[in-house]
Amino acid sequence: MQKIYAVAHKTGPWLMGVFLLMSGAAHAFERPNIIIIMADDLGWNDVGYHGSEIETPHLDALARDGRELTKFYVNSVCSPTRASLMTGQNAMRLGITSPLPKIAPKGLPVELNTLPDYLRRLDYQTALVGKWHLGVKKPYHPNRRGFDTFYGNLSGAVGYWDHVHGGHYDWQRNGKTVREEGYVTHLQAREAVRVVRMRDKARPLFLLFSLGAPHLPNEAPQAAIDAYAHIADTKRRIHAAMVSELDIAVGQLLAALDEEGMSDNTLVWFMSDNGGLTQYRGMPDGFYRILNGAKWLWGDDIPIRFIEFMRTNAEDGGADNTPLKGAKASVKEGGIRVPGIVRWPGNFAEGKFATRISVLDMLPTLLAAAGGAALPVEPHDGRNFLPALRGEKSLPPAPFVTQAFNGNQAIFDAQWKFLLQGDGTKLLYDIDADPSETTDLASARPDIVARLEKRLAALPKAKNLAVPLWKVAMDPDEFGGVERKPPLAEFVDRELDRQ
Missing domain, CATH: 3.40.720.10 (Alkaline Phosphatase, subunit A)
Structure with missing residues (x-):
């Protein structure tokens, strides 16, 4: 009995390792x-x-x-x-x-x-x-x-x-x-x-x-x-x-x-x-007069299809x-x-x-x-x-950067969201506290604006496929x-x- 116990005592960790390996093999990672x-x-x-x-x-x-x-x-x-x-x-x-x-x-x-x-x-x-x-x-x-x-x-x-x-x-x-x-x-x-x-x-x-x-x-x-x-x-x-x-x-x-x-x-x-x-409901004054006049001139030709394409996306x-x-x-x-x-x-x-x-x-x-x-x-x-x-x-909030096709850009860092618009306008929001973007903090935090604008400028940019x-x-x-x-x-x- 003493010998059996001694063998078990010495081999127990090894046997346990084998068991765990076998158990792991039986329950190997299953890709979802x-x-x-x-x-x-x-x-x-x-x-x-x-x-x-x-x-x-x-x-x-x-x-x-x-x-x-x-x-x-x-x-x-x-x-x-x-x-x-x-x-x-x-x-x-x-x-x-x-x-x-x-x-x-x-x-x-x-x-x-x-x-x-x-x-x-x-x-x-x-x-x-x-x-x-x-x-x-x-x-x-x-x-x-x-x-x-x-x-x-x-x-x-x-x-x-x-x-x-x-x-x-x-x-x-x-x-x-x-x-x-x-x-x-x-x-x-x-x-x-x-x-x-x-x-x-x-x-x-x-x-x-x-x-x-x-x-x-x-x-x-x-x-x-x-x-x-x-x-x-x-x-x-x-x-x-x-x-x-x-x-x-x-x-x-x-x-x-x-x-x-x-x-x-x-x-x-x-x-x-x-x-x-x-x-948007933001079509310019006279848009529909132009649209109707164009229809009278061209019927259902290419220019009208393009105008209608723009209108449907806008309205x-x-x-x-x-x-x-x-x-x-x-x-x-x-x-x-x-x-x-x-x-x-x-x-x-x-x-x-x-x-x-x-x-x-x-x-x-x-x-x-x-x-x-x-x-x-x-x-x-x-x-x-x-x-x-x-x-x-x-994990900290993910950094994120994006650009709209009108040239407006946005970059996120920590709680900050910085927007650089195509016309050069700069906006800064504490997006965690102000998710509806009501309070522009660009003038109050020029340091944040400068840092994020610099990061935007340094980002790699490929030739646009537009x-x-x-x-x-x-x-x-x-x-x-x-x-x-x-x-x-x-x-x-x-x-x-x-x-």
């Missing part, structure tokens, strides 16, 4: 599925959990079950945010500070790896459902930028029923046009659910569910519109219906995760690509960013601070996450969650917030309308490649 759900032009006050009159029960539940990101920042328009998501680089470094029109000769720089590129190295299957908006020519196609499968539209927005953008039918699967009837949000939801159910169950899934809603044009099923008959403003009423359809789509995807037994090991990140488009927005100032295309809070939620059951701490975090931080954070923190990546401007989201340690306005005017990016040109999937093979 990663699903990003991106709304398009969703306003701060367009979700129920922010007190909106719009009913969003599925998003409200996601916010309750996960962590609401109360200070989540993006760029002020679509293409820049999507580019930053893919690369972790700020818009100025990328040279993408404005929406990329269909005639843009370039897109997301091909020399850069993307988030799905990195995840594929970790054996993820990758899918994009919905909007791309980072280049329509072949080298920039999603299937060449890390996505195994792509279903949706290349352009910035299509008609919800006709699937037309700028005269082109723009609805495809992996580079081939697909002719389908149906409301865009419904089709996107159906495909996202299909991707989940048809996945390779032996490998983790990365899905970017890039919804078109509630971006213009204002179109929704009549029953959804009728549900908001109490909203007097027609544009707001249709916008609310579009948001409700988006919420239903989110609910369908989350239900599919439950049905497939995936929810517990799926990291879901909900966001909007920028702030909501509001009704047809139905979003609400209250209590934040500004809207889409602005570096005010209403343009860049958006609804955000993360959920990963058993992995994230409970309660709201009140530290500033941005789209730039998503790439390093998601790679860390996927077990790829040590993966060699290209220079990026983000920070890994996984430990903070887990509640393991606190297309001159006169070129866009000759072939505007209309949302919906008459199909008068070849489908965009085939058009990029023919006409655009000759430019």
